[in-house]
Amino acid sequence: MKTIQFREAVQQAMSEEMRKDESIYLMGEEVAEYNGAYKASKGMLDEFGPDRVIDTPISELGFSGIGIGSAMNGNRPIIEFMTFNFSLVGIDQIINNAAKIRQMSGGQFNCPIVFRGPTASAGQLGATHSQAFESWYANCPGLKVIVPSNPYDAKGLLKSAIRDDDPVIFMESEQMYGDKGEVPEEEYVIEIGKADIKREGTDVTIVSFGKIIKEAYKAADELEKEGISAEVIDLRTIRPMDHATIIESVKKTNRLVILEEAWPFGNISTEITYQVQEQAFDFLDAPIIKINTADTPAPYSPVLLKEWLPNSEDVVKAVKKVMYK
Amino acid sequence: MKKITKATYLKWYEDMLFWRKFEDKLAQVYIQQKVRGFLHLYNGQEAILAGALHAMDTDKDRMITAYRNHVQPIGLGVDPKRVMAELYGKGTGTSQGLGGSMHIFSKEHRFYGGHGIVGGQIPLGAGLAFADKYFKRDAVTLTFMGDGATRQGSLHETLTMAVNWNLPVVFCVENNGYAMGTSVARTARSTDIYKLGNGYEMPCAPVDAMDPEKVAEALDEAIARARKGEGPTFLELKTYRYRGHSMSDAQHYRTKDEVAEYQKIDPITKVRNILIDKKYATEDDIKKIDKRVKDKVKECEEFAEESAFPEKNVMYDVVYEQEDYPFLPHKL
Numbered sequence: 272m273k274t275i276q277f278r279e280a281v282q283q284a285m286s287e288e289m290r291k292d293e294s295i296y297l298m299g300e301e302v303a304e305y306n307g308a309y310k311a312s313k314g315m316l317d318e319f320g321p322d323r324v325i326d327t328p329i330s331e332l333g334f335s336g337i338g339i340g341s342a343m344n345g346n347r348p349i350i351e352f353m354t355f356n357f358s359l360v361g362i363d364q365i366i367n368n369a370a371k372i373r374q375m376s377g378g379q380f381n382c383p384i385v386f387r388g389p390t391a392s393a394g395q396l397g398a399t400h401s402q403a404f405e406s407w408y409a410n411c412p413g414l415k416v417i418v419p420s421n422p423y424d425a426k427g428l429l430k431s432a433i434r435d436d437d438p439v440i441f442m443e444s445e446q447m448y449g450d451k452g453e454v455p456e457e458e459y460v461i462e463i464g465k466a467d468i469k470r471e472g473t474d475v476t477i478v479s480f481g482k483i484i485k486e487a488y489k490a491a492d493e494l495e496k497e498g499i500s501a502e503v504i505d506l507r508t509i510r511p512m513d514h515a516t517i518i519e520s521v522k523k524t525n526r527l528v529i530l531e532e533a534w535p536f537g538n539i540s541t542e543i544t545y546q547v548q549e550q551a552f553d554f555l556d557a558p559i560i561k562i563n564t565a566d567t568p569a570p571y572s573p574v575l576l577k578e579w580l581p582n583s584e585d586v587v588k589a590v591k592k593v594m595y596k
Numbered sequence: 597m598k599k600i601t602k603a604t605y606l607k608w609y610e611d612m613l614f615w616r617k618f619e620d621k622l623a624q625v626y627i628q629q630k631v632r633g634f635l636h637l638y639n640g641q642e643a644i645l646a647g648a649l650h651a652m653d654t655d656k657d658r659m660i661t662a663y664r665n666h667v668q669p670i671g672l673g674v675d676p677k678r679v680m681a682e683l684y685g686k687g688t689g690t691s692q693g694l695g696g697s698m699h700i701f702s703k704e705h706r707f708y709g710g711h712g713i714v715g716g717q718i719p720l721g722a723g724l725a726f727a728d729k730y731f732k733r734d735a736v737t738l739t740f741m742g743d744g745a746t747r748q749g750s751l752h753e754t755l756t757m758a759v760n761w762n763l764p765v766v767f768c769v770e771n772n773g774y775a776m777g778t779s780v781a782r783t784a785r786s787t788d789i790y791k792l793g794n795g796y797e798m799p800c801a802p803v804d805a806m807d808p809e810k811v812a813e814a815l816d817e818a819i820a821r822a823r824k825g826e827g828p829t830f831l832e833l834k835t836y837r838y839r840g841h842s843m844s845d846a847q848h849y850r851t852k853d854e855v856a857e858y859q860k861i862d863p864i865t866k867v868r869n870i871l872i873d874k875k876y877a878t879e880d881d882i883k884k885i886d887k888r889v890k891d892k893v894k895e896c897e898e899f900a901e902e903s904a905f906p907e908k909n910v911m912y913d914v915v916y917e918q919e920d921y922p923f924l925p926h927k928l
Contacts, residue, residue, distance in 0.1 A: 296730070322730065328760075333719050333753025340723015343708060344658075345731060367713050368720060376701035376709070377691030378914035412915055412923075436917035464922070511922045 273456055278448040280422035281311040281387075284429035285349055287458065289319055292347060295433060298325040298334055299351030299388075308353045309389070309448045331361035335386070339368045342384040342438075349433060352388035355404050355442060362407075369438040370413030383436045387429070390418065391481065391532045392569055393445035395576055401569030403533040405481075406542075408440045409510040415463060416509040418442045418481040422452035424507055427461030435463060444482040466513035468520070472502035475590050476520040478543055479530040480506035483581065487530050490586035501590060509539055517543060518550050525556040526593040530586055535563040557593040562586060597816035598650060600809055602876040608808050609867045609882070611649075612642040614889045615667035616864060618676060619839075621893050622666065622683060626843055630901075631683045635697050636664040640838040643863035644770055645671050647811025648738055651819055656733075660708040660721045661740035663698035664770075664837075668740075672705040676892070677899035687906035688899070694906070694914060706735075714775075715741060715748030718767070722758045725765035725822075736822040737765045738815070744775025746789050755796045755830065764822040766815065767793075767830045770805070772837040777849040793830030805833035806863050 275283070289295045296319075301308045303316040303326040316324045327334040331352060338348040352358045358365065365386060372380045392401035409416045415437055419425040425443065432439040469484070470491055479487045484505055491501040502520050506512065521527050527547055529540040540561035547559060562581045570576055598604075619637040626635050638645075641664070648659075649671050661668055666683070670676045674690060682689025683697050690700050698712040708724060711717035721739025728735045745751065746769055758765055769789050773780060780787050793800025799821065803814040811833060818829035836858040840847050871877040877885075912923055 294731075328753075328756055330753035330756060332750055333722075333757055336716070336719020336750065336754065337723040337726050337757060340660075340708075340720035340725075341727040341730065342723070343720065344724045344727035346727045363713060363716055364719065367716055368711075372709075373917065374915050375691060375695045375699040376703070376914075377689070377694050377910075379691070379701050379703040380708075381917045383917075 272453040274451050275422055275454050276448065277422045277425055277443070277450045277452070278309060278311045278313070280426035280454055281429060281443065282313055282315065284426045284433070285312065286315060286318065288430055288433040289323065294345055295347045295349065296323040296325060297349045297351065298327055298338060300327055300329055300353050302326060302351050307351070309445060311448060312351070331357050332364060335361035335364040336368065338384055339364055339372070339382060342382045343372060343380045347383045347433065349385045349387060352386065354400060354445070355388050355390045356400050356402055358386065358388070358404070365408070365414070365438070366411050370411050374413060381436050382438045385429070385432045385439045385441055387441035388443060389445045390442035391444060391483070392580065395571050395573060397571045398568035405442060405509050406533060406538045409539065414438050414440055414510060416440045416442070417463060417507065418509055419507055420447070420481055420484045420505050421450065423454050424461060424467070424505070426454055427459050428463065428507060430460045431463050434460070442481065447482045461507070464508045464511045464513055466516040467505045467507055468502060468516065469505045470501070470503040472500040472524065474500045474524055475526040475528060475593060476502045476504060476517070476524045477528045477530060477586065477590070478504045478506060478517055480509065481532065483530055483532040486581065486583040487586055489583035490590065493583065493587050494590055499590060499594065512542070512546070514546050514550065517547065521547055521551045522554045525554055527555070527559045528586060528589045528593060529559065529561040530581060531561065531563055532581060533563055535561065535566050538563060557595065560589040560593055562589055597812060600650070600812065602874070604650060605867060605871055605876050608646045609864070609871055610885050610889065611671060612646050612864045612867060613886065614676070614892060615642050615645065615670065617889050617893045618667060618670070618680070618896065621897055623839070623843065625897065631697070633696050634663070634842045636842050637837070637839045638664055638667050640858065640862070641770055641772060641805070641835045642667070643808040644768070644805050644811055644833050644835055646808040647805070648768070648815050650808065650812040651815035652736070652738060656735045657819070658706040658708060658724050658735060658737040659740070660717050660724065660737065661710070662714065662717055662742060662745060663710070663712050664742070665698065665700050665710045669700050669702045669705060669707040672702065672707050674702045674705050674707065677896045680896040680900040681903045684900040684903065685905065686900060686903035687910070688903040692906050692910050692914070694910065715745040715750040717741065718745065718748070718750045719754045721767070722754045722763050722765050725758070725763040726761070728764055729762070734823065735764065736819045738768055739765055740768045740770060742775065743769060743771040743773070743780050743789055744783070746792060747775070747783050755793070755798060758828045759796045759798045762825060762827040764825070765828045766818040766822055767828060768815070769830070769832045770835055771832050772835050774841065774849065776841045777845065779849065788832070790830060790832035798828055798830050800830040800832070802832045802834060805835040806861050807866065808863065
């Protein structure tokens with residue numbers, strides 16, 4: 272095992288797949304000469320050349336659509352958004368074309384494309400740069416949505432996403448690119464649609480995904496000191512969702528807290544809550560609690576941002592509540 | 597360009613008339629509520645498709661357009677019975693009944709839709725061309741759009757990249773005068789749509805698109821340019837549609853006189869007159885063609901009527917390439 276940064280895991284996944292399959296290219300703003308806005312494509316222009324690592328103008332709608340058109344005609348593009356906040360000007364292409372071409376053509380065309388980039392907040396960037404759109408994309412049939420939380424998962428899942436014949440939304444975080452983790456030197460992939468129990472426990476289940484899961488780990492450490500054993504499940508794939516792993520855990524712990532950095536209305540936590548009450552109603556010993564961001568646009572001021580974001584203390588509090596402690 | 601001969605004119609007449617009568621039939625069965633949803637008909641614009649098909653190499657070139665898209669796949673070789681069946685929502689349709697009027701596709705005949713969002717197909721067209729350039733294939737993509745779509749941002753972004761990357765694509769604006777019910781003059785200060793190309797340093801020109809010869813000539817030049825690796829062209833094909841935008845359009849935005857003026861320069865009548873004037877065909881020959889067209893339309897209608905509706909599981913079968921995708925249940 273070798274310890275690498277998250278950004279290197281992303282770069283390795285893309286480079287390894289591109290070495291094997293000529294039809295894959297990487298396109299986006301600053302991906303080539305600048306080596307990636309967050310250096311997630313460092314060295315790739317040098318290795319693959321400008322025909323396969325392509326700088327674009329600031330035209331998310333245009334290059335999303337060009338990517339999809341090329342995917343209908345033999346390419347397997349990786350489209351990088353500098354952040355998914357910018358994907359909104361191109362979202363028509365993702366929702367109306369990438370997600371629907373296969374269905375609307377009666378299965379004639381597939382659309383093997385990956386849209387990747389950071390999601391959710393990344394410090395004091397204000398309202399337009401601090402949004403999580405997992406639930407927006409996951410709502411749309413035709414897409415798959417992946418949000419890894421560490422370098423190992425990022426590499427294995429991104430390789431699967433690139434090999435997948437359906438369009439995949441792959442979400443990272445500006446605040447995770449520097450995270451380090453162990454990654455095997457030999458090749459591996461991680462199956463899309465499988466959650467991972469990051470920490471086993473017996474008293475309560477905490478489900479989370481993406482960078483905010485670190486707050487769940489911190490909470491689990493705190494709770495352990497108080498003799499509470501928390502199981503932490505990392506969803507990894509949002510769509511399709513691995514219900515079985517969650518349900519099995521809830522049947523064991525009888526208590527569920529969901530931590531998600533997103534607005535509370537109709538989000539991924541809401542979906543999990545529905546699934547658990549439907550499939551494990553009789554196993555629940557307390558109402559499910561979901562912990563999200565405030566139901567407002569992200570504020571700038573540090574004090575307000577801290578209040579807006581969920582954190583480990585919120586998780587500890589919620590766990591104690593579902594345990595009636 | 598392939599020579600325009602007697603055979604060309606005979607083909608143009610029969611094709612264009614068939615497209616017109618096919619659309620007329622759709623209007624008729626729409627009123628009978630056999631075809632539902634929106635229905636955007638091509639009547640009046642046939643010279644564009646006739647000219648384009650003459651100029652392109654239909655063995656390798658590609659075509660993509662918006663939602664006025666029933667006859668283009670037929671022109672490219674798709675069985676018209678299957679297009680009619682698609683509009684009936686039948687399992688024998690081009691998309692097994694999942695697409696409907698606005699979403700006709702044919703991978704086999706290189707027809708990439710059939711797109712329901714105005715301007716949404718423009719970057720896709722450039723993307724098809726991007727792949728051809730990437731894989732060094734000798735193919736050109738004709739990307740069609742209406743005048744309304746030229747006011748979408750997707751055009752600006754796509755033209756910027758298409759010209760910068762020298763993509764083998766021809767952007768063909770079918771200017772029929774109206775974006776739904778809003779005239780071109782009411783949508784922008786400049787009404788010479790072709791001039792938009794100048795801003796991107798892209799070759800551009802207006803074309804009399806009521807005449808298939810003029811369309812073929814303009815497109816031949818543009819396709820040749822793209823094939824030589826000299827990049828995209830932006831053409832404004834000036835045309836007219838006789839029917840409303842869709843079926844529920846009372847057309848208060850124009851006068852009956854205006855429609856009548858265009859019908860005087862109807863492209864099918866023009867081609868028919870040339871057949872007679874140049875003695876390419878006699879009145880009898882033309883009657884025979886008219887009869888063939890009528891019978892063929894009838895065959896399409898019968899095929900669509902008699903075809904079965906799709907099986908319910910088709911709805912799930914075509915969404916993902918993954919065979920065992922775990923869809924959520926939606927009711928008990």
